[in-house]
Amino acid sequence: MKPGRTWFILALPVLALITKSSDIRADDTGWRQPGVRVWYVGVSAGYSGQSDAEEADLIDSYEGTGLRIVKHSAVAFWDAPLPVSVLSAPNPTKEGPFWISPARLRALHPPDAFSWQGLNLVVKARITYAHADDLPFYAYLPVQALYQAKSPRELITLTGENDGVVGDYFFDVETGLGLSSTLATPGFYIMMMLSEINYDFATHQAFAEDNGPHSAYRASQMAGRMDWPINQFYLFEERIISRYHQSVRTDLTLSLQNIATGQSFQGDHTSWFDGDTRQFWITPIGATIAAAAATTTTTLTTNGTHAFYWVPPGDLTRDAIRVWDLDLTRRDPVDSDTVFASDGLPGDWGFTRLQLDPDGFVREMTVQSPSMSFNVDSSTALPSSKTNYVTGRAYYLATMGHAIPGPSSQRDLGLMSMTAPKTIKLKGTPVTKTVKVTLQNHGNQPETIADAAALAQLVTLTVNSLGTCTNPPATIISPTVFPITLAPKKKRTVKFAVSYACANDPAPTTKTESHWDYSYLAELHGTADADPHDDVCPHDAPPGGVDPVNSKIKDNGCGGKKPDKTLGADVLTDVVVK
Helix, strand or coil: CCCCCCCCCCCCCCCCCCCCCCCCCCCCCCCCCCCCEEEEEEEEEECCEEEEEEEEEEEEEEECCEEEEEEEEEECCCCEECCCEEEEECCCCCEECCEECHHHHHCCCCCCEEEECCEEEEEEEEEEECCHHHCCCCCCHHHHHHHHHCCCEEEEEEEEEECCEEEEEEEECCCCEEEEEEEEECCEEEEEEEEEECEECCCCEECCCCCCCCCCCEEEEEEEECCCCCCEEEEEEEEEEEEECCEEEEEEEEEEEECCCCEEEEEEEEEEEECCCCEEEEEECCCCHHHHHCCCHHHCEECECECCCECCHHHHHCCEEEECCEEEEEEEEECCEEEEECCCCCCCCEEEEEEECCCCEEEEEEEEECCCCEEEEHHHCCHHHEEEEEECHHHHHHHHCCCCCCHHHCCCEEEEEEECCCEEEECCCCEEEEEEEEEEECCCCCEEECCHHHHHHHEEEEEEECCCCCCCCEEEEECCCCCEEECCCCEEEEEEEEEECCCCCCCCCCCCCCCCCEEEEEEECCCCCCCHHHHEECECCCHHHECCCCCCCECCCECEECCCCCEEECCEEEEEEC
16 A cells, blocks of 8 residues: 555445436535544454444644645554554645545546546546435435535545555545545455544534544443342443534444343444434434434434433533433532433333533443333442443543634634522512623634624523423513624623513522522524534533633633532522512
């Protein structure tokens, strides 16, 4: 194999092709900027066996007129990383280690000869595919997003032999991105497919990665009770196949056993957490695997609003989530961890308590099954009878670091503070008070709010009743003069009027007794946003207390004060009846 180029690598069934087209479309190469990382997942197979393979290529910086690419790759779900390499793209508008310019691709027709990254190739086909499901490889979440942004799409297949290796390379004409490749040599076969990119094809904006799950992570949770005759354990494994924004595609292996009674549950499933609709879909791995891999919802069954292994950090402030079709409500935190739990039991089996770390990964869980007389709480299990790990996470944090796009086109608004009345006294008539929410421009370009309707769509406030009282509406009363232009780093406070007419608990809150009646959730919507973490309030401070998009802005969190003096706790109001 030629040195200095990057190999995408997965061996899967070929799906149906459809008609050719010479349709001309606008280029989308906005992803080609420092701070964008493109991930590929796949497998390699040979006489010695089969292994997963993974790769992540970061466009790191400009080198004169060229681009510097940092390549990370591994096997064993990032548990066995290969040496980091640095690649270069001297003329990035022409080609790079995982792209070819749309202009060059459009000029190609079978059987033109073509040279790319030192490889001598031939144009095998130009084919337009109407749907992502028609592609001759699995269309993971980024490719699904390409088709949601615009379809049909034209792909070009390049093929050739170099150093005894025969390869087929599939490129999307409009973006120039390499979507998949298949390489074969006698006794060896490798395939790679695009699995993740921190670029939004709909808005044409890059966004910062976070510390959540990424392509080819593998997580595992195991805990058991060995107090005979109660001998039970669970073992779960999640293999992250693809990610795009907050959406995650995962293969699951699930196992519960009650050894004393001989009852058990075991199964392999494909799952998809839809980060836009907040739905968790699941299907057993089997005959429908191809459609499930393409996230065709007709083949999947909804299983709640969130996965059990990870919840987006912005959702940790929610009052409730639905996991495995069981409603879990937010409880008192454990140190810096968020806890969701249920007082009821699942219908078959499920999770009655989840303890999640600040990045949203599960740390402890309780699994119960009434039909199997199964009840295992990992937080009380002996250290020798439990495990909980995520391969790749330590390597990502210590070596890769999360990709943050450069300043050339960054747009980002964040919520910085929220204040509400701490105590309200009711004397028989409703009382109207003001809740203030402050937002700040963390991007490097001005943001304009055209009118009151645009402001109402941009920022919302939900007042959550903590009892039987209904949620009172919140109405924006300020600002009233438009348009509003926020220069970079500038702030604007939005004032909401809230009318309180009901007390869930008429007694006052004291230093020793809690009688809070309402909590608050502010949210930003609809912006081309590079950092979703601060689009909600309350939210915790990011690592180091510095905004990940604009390092000149301090982010101490948003909301009430926590025991460690940082922000991110609930903002609460106590209604007292006089």
